[in-house]
Amino acid sequence: RNIMSSDEMYLLYHGLLLPKETHSLESLKFAQEFTFKDDDVVAVVYPKSGTVWMQEVLPLLLNGGDLTPIQTIPNWDRVPWLEEKRLEAVVDKMASPRAMVSHLPYHLMPPSFHTSKAKVIYVMRNPKDVLVSSFYFHQMAGFLSDPGTFDEFMNTFLEGRVFFGKWTDHLKSWKHSELGDRIMFITYEEMVQDLPAALKRMSDFLGRDLSEETIQKISHHCSFKTMKSNSMSNFSLVPKVYLDSDKSQFLRKGVVGDWKNHFSSEQLARFRSVIHKELQDESFTLPWSL
Ligand code: A3P
Helix, strand or coil, X not given: CCCCCHHHHEEEXXXXXXXXXXXXXXXXXXXXXXXXXXXXXXXXECCCCCHHHHHHHHHHHHCCCCCXXXXXXXXXXXXXXXXXXXXXXXXXXXXXXXXXXXXXXXXXXXXXXXXXXXXXXXXXXXXXXHHHHHHHHHHHECCXXXXXXXXXXXXXXXXXXXXXXXXXXXXXXXXXCCCHHHEEEEEHHHHHHCHHHHHHHHHHHCCCXXXXXXXXXXXXXXXXXXXXXXXXXXXXXXCCCCECCCCCCCCCCCCCCHHHHXXXXXXXXXXXXXXXXXXXXXXXXXXXXX
């Protein structure tokens, strides 16, 4: 993998680096021409902030806790990425209400998204943990560039030379979306801390009236431990050349605060100063201290 240049690994789409393994100009065109329905739900997540978690959560919430989708359909076909190659192959098989995930910034969403009433759940995660998760993911994913040292990767991340660009740009684009009651924001940390409460908040947003018992059942099936043993969700079906589980796991740790095991005090200061500077003119505040 290391002999491949960045040009061979990534395509550039409106200034964003996207891995060619999973994205193509055709798949991006397909996304642009995609027709959203009013009852579609899309989880928008900056990479490494809980995308695959939402691929477990959404079908369960939308189908009253029915386990069939999460136990019989691989996550990438069950809740496909709007911008990835697989969507075209599975879209006709998706039953309404359809659930999708996306890493796209708001301004690259297709026209039909804007005219529809499709709902968005935006999941945000403390960028320090996003960086750590992404560092390990770059080590295991054959379709991503070698991250180098942690210190080097921190610069790559802060400069936005990673897939889907800068973390701050992604967050800003969706915070400015003005989608009103079509969008809800939730944090990865909130989901880790109290998953049943987070699920309840999401089910209310989606207009689903789920019993306490159903919420508990869903919570059990979306736990890190259960997902790790679900072959339809743990990427064990993917060949090693794409995801090398000897180097790291996709479902790696699933905790809050792993950054403390990785950041030096100098790195913390550098990271904070860049993120603070990029968000200094924003009216929103972050739900965690940096
Ligand atoms: P870590 O690498 O910190 O463990 P994405 O799906 O956006 O690529 O995000 C992957 C991150 O979400 C990984 O973080 C993964 O372990 C975590 N994750 C996935 N499912 C989870 C769950 N049920 N509980 C906690 N974390 C989960």
